[in-house]
Amino acid sequence: MRVFLTLMRREWMSFFLSPVAYVIFVLFLVLMGLSFSMLISLLAEGSQSGSVMRQLLGESLFFWLAMLMAIPTITMRQFAEExxxxxIESLMTAPLTDLQVVLAKFCGGLGFFAVLWLPTMAYAILLAQVSPAGAPLDYTSMISSYIGILLIGAFYLSVGLLASSLTRNQAVAAVITFVVLCSLFFWGFVPYYARGASWQEIGRYTSSVVHMMEFSRGVLDTRPVVFYISGTAWFLFITTKVLESRKWRA
Amino acid sequence: MISVAHLTKRYGRFAAVDDVSFEVERGEVVGFLGPNGAGKTTTMRILSGYLSATAGEVKVAGYDVLTQSLEVRRRIGYLPESVPLYPEMRVDEYLRFRARIKQLPSRRLRSMLGEVKERCGLQQMGREVIGHLSRGYRQRVGLADVLVHDPELLILDEPTLGLDPNQNRQIRELIKQLASRHTILLCTHILPEAELTCKRLLIINKGHIVASDTPENLKSTLGGGNRIRIEVKGPLDEVRKAMTVLPHVHRADLCEDGSWIHGLIETAREVDLRPNIFELIVRRGWVLRDLSLENRSLEDVYIGLTQAPIAREGD
Structure with a gap:
């Protein structure tokens, strides 16, 4: 456990030791800030449609842009740089299991992703401060939104980690991740546009867009929770196998 | 300490290591030599558990590298050829990280860190960022990392690659000091270095072990005949004829340079022909300036073993 924490801590710290982290931070906060300012202007116009969280996260294109941009930049270096x-050679000849390394990298990445979101909590506090009595802020939807973000983030990060383990070139890892995540994102609109009932059904089970909408409404359904946790586990398992393949691959 | 039996590693159809067997006893310092692509790095990677073998059995300290990989890795300090380090970390930070992931107990961490830094000459460098260090210091950080969990076996892949002669000597001295406490498998291209630091040499070529002995024995058994260097003044044709007809002479290479004739005479190993040559020259009334026995170098042995057909200097 101590070994795992050491590994994870190094992984997490390494983000802050590289300039990439700060670039991600700035871009991410600019996008989220835009999203927030749009929300403010909507509220100022007296819009009553849905909850605040829903407009800040669920229905905001900026939110998805920020996710699709941040995740590949977080994961691209994780294995590719090593x-x-x-x-990777000195790492894997230390007495560590492959799974330990993969999990530490994943948790380190997730930790950084969580830190990325911390400043956005200020929006909620800000809103609560400036709103008149009976503020539109709803803590349940806030909590479920952040849980949703972590779940979707974890799943996307595991996709990125797999991409990073497949190549030694960070740019390639980032592009693969970006393309896969974009496909997942656009797949998320299937329930809105698909004709057949079965397609709509499948779409609803797998659409991150729909899920995020639900989470931001304060609905914490077990189906997406199970979907993201099992999806993450599956991608991490494949990543471990890819890492292991160095031993026998020609 | 190391026991390798019928080790084979194939990359597709190509066998990088082909049915290699050798043993290294506890406390030995063994040099592992061979040309590029001979299978040295592959063998070391298998020993350190980074790769797995296609066939064969490899044991380190009695543990199987395949099934008890973690036990093996706990007992090995492996320095890969490129000395990979995290450039963004500071020296202390890196060594502490490495010590922890290699499960050095916390109570020994501080003292061990101080000790390896002292041994590797890094006392003043703890706060330096690794990426800003010179090649020589990075090499030392790599060595400090290898030593930090006090492993029984050190596997060093070209630890002096790319160093200047001073740094080279320092690292060599360090390795000599380490020899008293650790078993060392030292992989190198630099033959004088191997000769100076290793008690025994393993020479690998094209995936096979072609020799395993002390440097002295290798030189005497595989070094071929003696070589005598002469410088003499006299008529070239006569000198050549006289030298070639001497008993035990395999061949004589002579050439004229100004008024002096320079020559290399190869003879059978068992005899020293210098007195005979001296007598001959005196009898003929020629003038002698140099007459010396050349030491066969390890390089000759190495080239003879790893390169066929043998191409000699001066041909």
């Missing part, structure tokens, strides 16, 4: 620098 492979490129050769540090």
């Amino acid at each position: 492979k490129h620098n050769g540090t």
Whole structure:
């Protein structure tokens, strides 16, 4: 456990030691800030449609833009850089299991992702401060929104981690992740546009867009929770196998 | 300490290591030599558990590298050829990280860190960012990392690659000091270095072990005949004829440079022909300036073993 925490801490710290983290931070906060300012202007016009969280996260294109941009930049270096620098060799010849390394990298990435979201909590506090009595802020939907973000984030990060384990080139890892995540995102609109009932059904089970909408409404359904946790586990398992494949691959 | 039996590693159809067997005893310092692509790095990676073998059995300290990989890795300090380090970390930070993931107990961490830094000459460098260090210091950080969990076996892949002669000597001295406490498998291209630091040499070529012995024995058994260097003044044709007809002479290479004739005479190993040559020259009334026995170098042995057909200097 101590070994795992050490590994995870290094993984997490390494983000803050590289300039990439700060670039992600700035872009991410700009996008979320835009989203917030749009929300404010909507509220100022007296819009009553849905909850605040829903408009800040669920229905905001900026939210998805921020996710699709941040995740590949977080995961791209995780394995690709180690492979490129050769540090994977000293890492994997230390007495660590492959699973330990994959999980530490994943948790480190998730930790950084969580830190990325921390400043956005200020929006909620800000809103509560400036709103008149009977503020539109609803803590249940806030909590479920953040849980949803972490679940979707974890799933997307595991996709990125797999991409990073497949190549030694960070740019390639980022592009693969970005393309896969974009496909997942656009797949999320299937329930809105698909004709057949079965397609709509499948779409609803797998659409991150629909799920995020639900989470931001304060609905914490077990189906998406199970979907994201099992999806994450599956991608992490494949990543472990890819890492293991160095041993026998020609 | 190391026991390798019928180790084979194939990449597709190509066998990088082909049915290799060798043993390394506890406390030995063994040099692992061979040309590029001979299978050295592959063998080391298998020993350290980074790769797995296609066939064969490899044991380190009695543990199987395949089934008890973690036990093996706990007992090994492996320095890969490129000395991979995290450039964004500071020296202390990195060594502490490495010590922790190699499960050095916390109570020993501080003292061990101080000790390896002292041994590797890094006392003043703890706060430096690794990415800003010179090649020589990075190499030392790599060595400090290898030593930090006090492993029984050190596997060093070209630890002096790319260093200047001073740094080279320092690292060599360090390895000599380490020899008293650790078993060392040292992989290198630099033959004088191997000769100076290793008690025994393993030479691998094209995936096979072609020799395993002390440097002295290798030189005497595989070094071929003696070589005598002469410098003499006299008529070239006569000198050549006289040298070639001497008993035990395999061949004589002579050439004229100004008024002096320079020559290399190869003879059978068992005899020293210098007195005979001296007598001959005196009898003929020629003038002698140099007459010396050349030491066969390890390089000759190495080239003879790893390169066929043998191409000699001066041909």
